[in-house]
Amino acid sequence: MTVLELQEVTKVFSGRKGAQVRALDRVSFCIEEGESVGLIGSSGSGKSTVANAVCRFIDVTSGRILLRGCDITEARGKALRQVYKEVQMVFQSPRSSFDPRRTLGDGVGECLKNGGVGKAERRERVRALLERCGLPAAAADWYPHEVSGGQCQRAAIARALAAQPRLLVCDEATSALDVMAQRQILELLLELKAEGRLQLLFITHNLAVAQQCCDRLIVMDKGRIVEEGRMDDVVCRPQSEYTRRLIEAVLY
């Protein structure tokens, strides 16, 4: 069954002085059940915009977004909250995604609280989640401005996982992490994936990382999908010129 489907999604930002930026240009793809999709592309190619559109942070200019067959292109209010039970996102800039006046623990525990989980249990679960993402349990009492970029990112991942989503959108979720933390998170994601609960839309610049956790790869350039295919096919036999250049530039 298809978890997520984008049909001809186009997004045009109109700038201040009337300038228009076509951030997405008729983007269509889908994520099947049990499948994880990697999204790569040069910076500014519209990856975050895809993520934002999927999570309904921006309204798309045209096209449809379907979640398990339901049209969520214009979901609002209650319907949107229903969507967020299934879809979660890890933001590119983790620090600004935490309320500066609340602790990381509050942030992570927010969806549990909304779900009616009691205080003591919530505390326990938050600590467990943080530890699972490689943070000390004490991190629950830290404020966003007090932690390092990587620590904040881990908390953000913990927050997203707290909701037990079916689809996790990771916008460069691991690029601020050191390699060991990165591996730890990837293992966690793979584990969840293996349990069959989680589908990933994984945005990254690190092909190697994408290779580890994704089954399929989509390559974007200038708001368009230039290549799509099974991971290994794309990596070993890139079809487009752009993908080839991308793969060749990998250093390690």
Add this chain to the structure above:
Amino acid sequence: GTEEANHSAAGKTFVMGDTTFNPENNEPDINPHNDNSGWACIRYGVGETLFRYSDTMEIEPWLAESYEPVDDVTWRIVLRRNVTFTSGRPVDAQAVKECLEHLVAVHKRAAGDLHIASMEADGQVLTIRTTVPVPALPNYLSDPYGCIIDMQAGITSDGMVTATGPYKAVSLVSGDHVDLVKNDAYWNGEPKLDSITIRTISDGDTLTMALQSGEIDAAYGMPYASYPLFQNDEYTISSAATSRTFFVWMNFDSPLMQEEAVRKAISMAIDKQGFVDALLHGNGYPAAGPFPGTFAFGGDAAKAEPYDLEGARRVLDDAGWKDEDGDSVREKDGRRLALRWLTYPSRQELPLLAESAQATLKQIGVAVDIQCTADHNRVKKDRSAWDVYASAMVTAPSGDPQYFFTYCCLDGSDSNTGRYHSDALEELARKMEGTFDPDERGALAAQMAQTILDDHAYVFCSHLKMSMIARKGVVGLAAHPCDFYEITADLDKT
């Protein structure tokens, strides 16, 4: 240097600050036919009336030479011969007739007072016929609205008029100032100043400081608290008692107030002297009856209850009002002796009176709940909402005593706010209507005043003292009991 040059160019100038000359007071200009603007017209020496009040508030001729009632409804008025308007037109009966015709056409209050049916002009002789007998017609014609103006010269859009006074207006900004210059052809002596500016200064404290800084030569309407600043050799204060009276109305619709003992106790428990001395800083006179001592029929002509707390307590004790529950408020038959005292703040003295009375009444075991509201007129109409109403009224605006009783105390009175009724008073009032002789009217007035005092229907607390403060060197500026006359040909500055 230049200042002196200015001075000589403008001649002798005089600046007067006045708090009342403004639209808020319905005195937007000096056109006597517009609302209360006649006050400004007459006060500032622009206009003059046919008759005027003497210092003892008796009518004497002014622009008129003499008058006589021909019958109950006919008056013959002979005008002075040598008077001209500043336009140059002589003041004759025709001019006066035109003026009065216009007045009654546009000024509702004047029309209601004068009841003019017709007028005849013949040289200097004006004959006025009224629809009903108006014994006080000369008094009404002395009201500021009766200033005689030249209707041919007309009324300017600024509200300036051409009249007969020692000064004539040259420019006027409503609510700000009016500039006057000397009327060289004045009939009654030569004005001594070349020009006068009347500045509207609505705020008492600004007035104080303007006088202190020497920007004005004289001031009208000084706040009481400022008097100590001017009680020295640098300034002269001229005062006169006016008929503006602070008094209390008892509400005869209120069960509490229907009881004579309560009314009597209240009238004995208001410290009039203390109020005048401490709160008005001496700018008033304790009142006995409705009229001040400057009137022949006023002052001690009527006797009020003296201030006597012990006596008041006895009165209440005797009437069965006792403080049984120890809350220092008396009660009887389960009712507390608590008065609702209605008053309003636009006269600054009224809240003071209320608080003063509250304190003294407390001492005799009467609680007072003060409702001091700008909206008193509406509250007043609901006679179940108050027991005592304190107000400030001019009791004899035209110098005639009938006015007060007619409007405030009789069954048919429009303003008998407390629904007071007395057969004796009705009888006396009927008598007064048919009496034309001023002395007889005065005697009747004294009787009437005594009647209402004996009934404890009103408590007259104080008459206001009207004062003007002038810098040293200003002469000829004297307060007048009727508060109409300020600037005269005698005014001078050295």
Add this chain to the structure above:
Amino acid sequence: MKEAVIAYDNVDICYDGRTVVRQATFSLQPGEILGIVGESGSGKSTLLQSAMNLLGPGGAVTQGHIWFQGQDILALSDEGMQRLCGAQMAMVFQDAAASLCPVRTIGSQICEAAAAHLDMGKEEVRRQTLELFARLGFSDGRRVWESYPFELSGGMNQRAALVLVMLLKPALLLADEPTSALDVCAQKQVLDELLYLRDQYGTAIMLVTHDMGVVSRVADYVLVVKDGQIIEYGPAKDVLASPAQAYTKELLAAVPKLRRDRR
């Protein structure tokens, strides 16, 4: 030996009494590139920030000295610091977008920085910036110049922030994960630019990164930090080839590698 551009001498750094960096000692000569690696939260950013006195209200250097071209940075007045910052040493923040003012365009912020340190006309600044933008792989530099930070993608902001400091040609560049949000092509261009900067102007660079590929490509020296402690410090080749510490070995082993063969 030339005078070091920057030298840390037994530096301890605390936040609220909690020591997060201990006894850091190292130095950097002009034209050298130092790669700093280590797990997240180990104090890398803190190390960089301390060089610019940017630790914020709760942080402080509690021991040791930081010498910049022979001056004790910790003893410098605010004005002295302000003169050094930007012109002599400049920093690219980990969260580049947040370090840019949200209500001003990229262009105006670049002009501002140039006006503070360079004697250059506005047009000239713009020309040079656009040139740099192009070299860093922007297809439409002019739009970036006129954009507000929130209108740009993460990587674009990061490169814009980099251009901002490269324009000033500082003697020391503190780069906190300058390429983390960049795709590999752009990353390559950025690294080339950094090397160019070093070669052309002798800029010394402290580079914090998680990407071992980046370290091996550009760094002359490597510093490995763990829990605020420097556990390994030496020439990049040596450290990468034969790490002395177990932790470093683990770190290297954990680097994900792209499998290019078909399974």
Add this chain to the structure above:
Amino acid sequence: MTMYVIKRLLQLIPILLGITFLSFAMMHIAGSDAVVQKYDRAGIAVAAEVVAAERAQLGLDRPFLTQYIVWLGNLLHGNMGVSFMTGRDVFATFMDKLPATLLLTASSVLVTIAVSVPLGIAAAVRRNSPVDYVIRFFSFCGNSMPNFFLALVLLYLFAVQIPLFSVLSSGEGLEHLALPTATLAIAMSAKYLRQVRAAVLEEMGKDYVLGAKSRGIPFSWTLRCSILRASFGTILTLLALSIGSLLGGTAIVESIFMWDGVGKLAVDAIHGRDYPMIQAYVVWMAFIYVVVNLLTDIVYRIADPQIGWKEGRRR
């Protein structure tokens, strides 16, 4: 943007209808009318017929709704009626006094900005230092002093004790503007500078301030170009709000300084139940508010690029 402005200006119509109706209704609820009020103040009693005649003359004997509709109809013909208190044309009187109030308001706002923005910033930048405490001390003083008190003290000091200025203003001239402006500006600055301080402090905690510092941008530049620009919205909103209270608060100052403006006119009209004049004032205030708020909203949107011209995103 043009659409936006047009839309907002169109909204003025229902506002005017609502507010004039409301004030009309309220004045009626408040009881007593112009005639009663007049005799009351004068302290003289008159015959009921006289009162009735005067009321009829002013149209006060008609039902309340009729009065309002008549007034509205006249307004559509560009006629705001004549004042109950002075018998003069309301519009002419009002327009006559408006420039004085505008001048006073404008000068006070300018002085307020000139005083409070720098001081507010200084207090924020040097917060919890002696400078900050001194500035705040004066702000508390200004805040706990009623306007009349300040006005009297200023007059006493600078016109009576040290005769720098005259007590009575004789119309134009900067020196006459000085004291009333000072009174209003001191009171307003006292509030405003604290709010500027708060807004600037808020902004100073943001990361980009550190960023600018790291680039060696002098703090004054950051302050001017970034911090102020970012807190501009809040500062401006506050300013717009205080312009309103300023316009309302000029009455007392106008009467103390003999400044012949609309503030005093309005208060007198309210006390005298001079409906046509009150309506003129209400219309004017509504207009001013809508325009000031519109301007703020426009400037706010220009200053904060993240808020677009569409009324924000709905969720």
Add this chain to the structure above:
Amino acid sequence: MISEALVSRKAPKQRLVLFSLCAAALLCVAAFGAHLCPYDPYAQQYDAVLQAPSWDHWLGTDRYGRDMLSRILAGAQLSIFSALALVAMIAFIGTGIGLLCGYYSGKADALCMRLADVCLAFPSLIFAMAIAAVLNGGIHNAVVALGAVSWPKYARLVRSRTLALKEQKFILAAQMAGSLPRQILIRHILPNCLGTIVVTAALDIGTMMMELAALSFLGLGAKPPAAEWGSMMSTGRSMLQTYPWVVLSPGAAIFLSVAILNLWGDALRDYIDPKERGR
């Protein structure tokens, strides 16, 4: 450097404690002031009117010969609590409306804001008079009347903050966590506006004391002989030159309360900002 760091981190808490104590003392005076009076605050004595401050009467006497100090103590309750109640009310209502309007911007928002325009533009005097007519006098109704026209200030202020805040990432994150709008408003947006609100509200206390005094002219405020500070000040205004203590004593009382409450507000603002507070 170390000590400086420590001072700046600890200070917000210390300041908050200090000013909270001051504020508590003020409220105690307000609550129990009536019992501390050296004289009967209502006893008139015409032989001792307008006496200058002396050992017998520390702050002098007023024109009825009442002891000023006693009156100020006795009036503290009414003055402080009514101003506090009023400010609390308008801050509460205004903030609520501002939050909703800012968050849900749309037709309702436009409507509310125009309503706010109307309220702001509406001469409060007229409104107060109407209230006086309908509800009769008394300080409670004065509070209601003033409240009804003063809330828009907070509404506008909070709305503009909300507009800016709701675009922030952490609000998006909260939405993702399934928080209802009301939860987002209360948990995230409100705390982030609180600084501005607290500062403005603390400032408003002095203003409102004066406004309440102005209404007493209409018969809406405190009833005589109650000693409300604002009214004491305005009724004594013309004595500024001759008997200054009559005006200055209540003025000083107002100043003191305003200063304490403001300092407390600032300290609170600093404290609720975790960046200032430290761990």
